[in-house]
Amino acid sequence: MTRTRLALTAVALGAVCAALVPSFVPGAEGPAVPVAAQDKPDLMVEWNNGWKTAHKNAAAEWNKIWKFCLDKSLEDTGNLTRRRVFKWEPDNEEVRKYFGYTKQPDGKWVATEEKRLAALREAVDVDDPKATDYQKKVLAAEKKIRDSFKALAVKAKKNGETEPARAAEWKEKEKTAWWRVLDAENTNEEAHKALGHQKYEGRYYSDFAMPFAKARKARKDAGVARAGLEFPVGPTTVDGIAQASGLAFFGAKSKHFTILAMHGQDNAVQCAKWSERALEDFVKTYELDESFRDAMSVRFNLVKEKPNMEQLLKAAQWDEKRIKKFLEHFAGMPLGAGERATITEGQADAHDHCMHYTGHFCAAALANAAAGEYGRGEGMEDWITEALAYDITRRLSGTTFTTCGAFGKYGNNLSPKPNQDLWIELARMQVDNDDDVPLTRLYRCKMEEQQLRGPETVKGYAFIQFVFEKDVEKGREFVKRCLAQGTPTAVKETFGLELDEIDAQYREWIIKSW
Numbered sequence: 063m064t065r066t067r068l069a070l071t072a073v074a075l076g077a078v079c080a081a082l083v084p085s086f087v088p089g090a091e092g093p094a095v096p097v098a099a100q101d102k103p104d105l106m107v108e109w110n111n112g113w114k115t116a117h118k119n120a121a122a123e124w125n126k127i128w129k130f131c132l133d134k135s136l137e138d139t140g141n142l143t144r145r146r147v148f149k150w151e152p153d154n155e156e157v158r159k160y161f162g163y164t165k166q167p168d169g170k171w172v173a174t175e176e177k178r179l180a181a182l183r184e185a186v187d188v189d190d191p192k193a194t195d196y197q198k199k200v201l202a203a204e205k206k207i208r209d210s211f212k213a214l215a216v217k218a219k220k221n222g223e224t225e226p227a228r229a230a231e232w233k234e235k236e237k238t239a240w241w242r243v244l245d246a247e248n249t250n251e252e253a254h255k256a257l258g259h260q261k262y263e264g265r266y267y268s269d270f271a272m273p274f275a276k277a278r279k280a281r282k283d284a285g286v287a288r289a290g291l292e293f294p295v296g297p298t299t300v301d302g303i304a305q306a307s308g309l310a311f312f313g314a315k316s317k318h319f320t321i322l323a324m325h326g327q328d329n330a331v332q333c334a335k336w337s338e339r340a341l342e343d344f345v346k347t348y349e350l351d352e353s354f355r356d357a358m359s360v361r362f363n364l365v366k367e368k369p370n371m372e373q374l375l376k377a378a379q380w381d382e383k384r385i386k387k388f389l390e391h392f393a394g395m396p397l398g399a400g401e402r403a404t405i406t407e408g409q410a411d412a413h414d415h416c417m418h419y420t421g422h423f424c425a426a427a428l429a430n431a432a433a434g435e436y437g438r439g440e441g442m443e444d445w446i447t448e449a450l451a452y453d454i455t456r457r458l459s460g461t462t463f464t465t466c467g468a469f470g471k472y473g474n475n476l477s478p479k480p481n482q483d484l485w486i487e488l489a490r491m492q493v494d495n496d497d498d499v500p501l502t503r504l505y506r507c508k509m510e511e512q513q514l515r516g517p518e519t520v521k522g523y524a525f526i527q528f529v530f531e532k533d534v535e536k537g538r539e540f541v542k543r544c545l546a547q548g549t550p551t552a553v554k555e556t557f558g559l560e561l562d563e564i565d566a567q568y569r570e571w572i573i574k575s576w
Contacts, residue, residue: 105221106228109214109235116210116242120150123203125157127196134194141178143200145495149245150207152496208246215239215256248576271575277531285343285457293317293338295331303397304363307377309370311363318355321416323364329409333364333416340420340454348428348538360423363403364412371405378403391512394419414455421451425545432546436555439547444509446544449522456485456523486576489524492517493569501525501561505549528568531575 124146131140147157158165162177215236222232236256243253254266261267267275298315304322305311311322314330319337323330337360345355365371368389375385378397388395394404394415402419406412425447492498499521507513514522530537536556543552553564 105225106231109217109221112214112217113239116207116214117150119210120207120246121147121154121157123206124150127199127203130199131196134196136194136196139196142491142495145497146491148496149494204246208243208250211239211242211246212252215243215253268574274531274571274575277534278527281527281530282457284346285454288339288343288346289458291339291342293335295334295338297327302361302401303374303377303403307370307374309365309373318358318360319416319420320361321364322362323406323412324366324370325364325406325409325412329412330364332409333362333412336413336458337362337416337420339458340417341424343454343458344421344424344428344450348541350428350431354427354431357427358423359400360420361401362416362419363397363401364406364415365403366406368405371403374403414459417455417458418451421454422447425450428542429545432542436543436546439551441548442545443505443507443548444514445504445507445518445522446541446549448509448514448519449526450541452485452519452523453526456483485520485523486527486572488516488520490572490576492521493572498565498569501549501553501565524572525568528571532567532571 124143128140128144131137131143141161144157145161147154151157153171155165158171160177162173162175163171164174165171218232218236218239222229222236225232240253240256243250244257247253249265251266257268259266259268260272262272262275263279265275293316295314295316298313298320300311300313300322302322304313309324311324312327312330314321314323314327314334316334316338318341319334321330321333321337323333341355341358344350363374365374371389372385375388375395394402396402400423402422404415404419406415426442429442489498497517499517504518504521504525507518526537526541529540540552540556543555547555550561553559553561557564559567
């Protein structure tokens, strides 16, 4: 047989084989599968795989930004950023071990080391993240994550139309994906509409969130109204340790407050007014009688800088060791019954300090009154005093200072979302990052031992918002019981719950209602 006939025979034989044997198509995994043997693609399996991939990719986005932070010497911001992986991949073994977690026999991850905890509590970086592309990268990551889950929501809706027999299942998948869109961008209008959320005061809220939103507005409106109140204030003589210090003070006096300030006469007058407003807010919030207000007599010494404070404390006959200790850690300090000294950077800062420390004095007075009603516990806890004081300043002035909290630059690189409270945004992030401060730890924290830092102060503030939005009457009862008897007893007696149970409700609130 010639070479030509052999070639033609091979071609003919190949054609016969092609007709008898099904062709093969390479698959993504495993051996090639005959087309004739393939079943119709399972849309549910396909969608579930896409769901897992979207979460994996979301975690990867935050890991990329973490590496960027390390390259820019932003180690602490990088650690805060990397913990955002937990929201999308809570079982990520590499990241869990990086932060010192150990997996328990029941499958839960428990932080068994204090690994990187000190850095997370301070969050102070070598360079300012605002001087880098950090925020741009965060926004880009959030957009990418949002779009991936939006695509899954759209796909689920289409699959429901394709498979009407499984329409209910696909509807639930669609809703779940839209909720994930809101996790990445909580103002996304398309997601809110798809989930049937209603608008209130210019924002969308779910049925779960709406009652909280209305209670929130009522509290804020009350604070704004009291921020506009006027009180008679006149000049007063500078005396006491302010006079003895030799520093240039200006004096102002209202019915309940004496202000000696270095920022000028007008500043002293305004500080007295803001203190009266804070007192008014406290009295009305906790429905106290006039005897509570009339018993209040407070004196503030407001200085400009640490050297001024040192000079003032020497006039108060403090020794060098005590002065050094307080100047290293605190912006304000008690000088005796009804008197306090504080460092204020400017006029607005002075207003906030006066409101904040008015809250401290009010909390102490209410603790004594509540002890008569409920009985006294082991002593007033630091977190509740701080939380009540911050609650006043943020509702009346909409701002708060960080010098008093003594927790470094915690949260300084975080930009609040539209109509969002920066501290609530931080509280949400703590829950998302599996870094929420449990009440079991919070109530034991001591300010003087530097245990009440950024995360603790933020959690305390947010928790007070939660108990009041949950139930105003029970919110008042909780605060009074907490001041008198301590957190565990207050939670048990007010809500009939254990600390971990009320914490679980708080975490649901912080994620779903804001």
